[in-house]
Amino acid sequence: MRIALLTYSTRPRGGVVHTFALAEALVELGAEVTVWTLGRGELFRPVGVPVRVVEFPEIPGETVGARILRSIAALREAFTPDAYDVVHAQDCISANAVDRCVRTIHHLDQFTTPELAACHERAIVRPYAHVCVSAAVAAEVRAGWGLAPVVIPNGVDAARFAAATPAREHGEYLLSVGGIEPRKGSLDLLEAYALIRARIPQLRLVIAGGETLFDYRDYRAAWETRAAALNVTPEVLGPVPHDELPGLVAGAAAFAFPSTKEGFGLAAMEALAAGVPVVVRDLPVLREVFGAAVGYGSDPSALAEALFQAIKEPDAARRGRGERLAAAHTWDAAARRHLEFYAALR
Structure with missing residues (x-):
């Protein structure tokens, strides 16, 4: 099984830490895993899995909405979905950058920036299967969108x-x-x-x-x-x-x-x-x-x-x-x- 895990950054944040730790654990079990990520600076730690870093230079003065749209476009242009049996997006940016994926919904947000609000909504409704890291968030997703996420709690080192x-x-x-x-x-x-x-x-x-x-x-x-x-x-x-x-x-x-x-x-x-x-x-x-x-x-x-x-x-x-x-x-x-x-x- 060829698995792609997608995340939005090379810098430490809960969902990013989760992505790399999960990838390494999957490889330990014999899975073939590649992590795709936007390159926001140096990778926060060495990792024991193949990583495809998509160049994403900073643009001074760029608005949040423009940055979100550019993030989605950059990852979409670089990613090669046909190379994988499972594409698993870990955030709304990566879920918007692919046409067919599994999505982990770590938590739900409420955004006022139009581009972010649209990104958040599409990243919930478009994936064909969903994971949540807690039953409470899964219940929110079920109540708000009628979906039935699988609950798989985080690991911890x-x-x-x-x-x-x-x-x-x-x-x-x-x-x-x-x-x-x-x-x-x-x-x-x-x-x-x-x-x-x-x-x-x-x-x-x-x-x-x-x-x-x-x-x-x-x-x-x-x-x-x-x-x-x-x-x-x-x-x-x-x-x-x-x-x-x-x-x-x-x-x-x-x-x-x-x-x-x-x-x-x-x-x-x-x-x-x-x-x-x-x-x-x-x-x-x-x-x-x-x-x-x-x-x-x-x-x-x-x-x-x-x-x-x-x-x-x-x-x-x-x-x-x-x-x-x-x-x-x-x-x-x-x-x-x-x-x-x-x-x-x-």
Whole structure:
């Protein structure tokens, strides 16, 4: 079986990390897999599968809508669908770039940019089969479009995070991974951090990640204005090198995951693997995935209280649940489920 996995970037983001890890696990099981991706800078880590990188230079001043359309056109022009038995798109851009594909819907979004809204809709209705990484997202797809996705949870490279040497250069810190953007709940995180710092003055807020296609400059400006008003100075690292991320995660006093919309929560699961207490926003999908292994908060005050308790009164039983949960989500299991899914399509 010749399989093509398609993604939109060479930089780390949840869906991109998922694509390359799944590809490697499929190859370990004997599948013939090629990853196709748009080249947005250097590939974030070495990978053990063939990768076809489609050149995609930056154009200064390009609008989001124009970038989306150019992304779709570039991947469509380069991709060779007849070379594969299964074409599996991992995002709306790659699903729009091919005429026939399987699609993993990691989460659902609501866009106001016309090109993005159309891209999102086509990437749901046009594929002939669908995968979701959680039952909650599958239920949204079923309710909104009458489709019946197969649920295959993410894998996690738990051993990589469990073995990490904790970073020490940031002092005592609260960590969030995912950058500064509306979906990541960044403004709520600021508010929560300000409340915690009043009780733990030495605690720092470190934010890593942030690779995205979208233009969040206005949101970032509002975030910076609010940080100044709250008299807090978070440390914003941007994308962190692949080899440095586990240590950064393992060294955190707690991991904050206040996203307003998620499909699974891979970064939070990696933190559990590292033995770090995690607090997430109280969403049905995160209740499904994490259960009693994490703390929950529905607003900045509740998030702050849960994070304070996680830092000052660590729960050993919860930590054990988290480590076992992360270890149970293997990429090998995810790959086997995908191969069964592909075989059923033929």
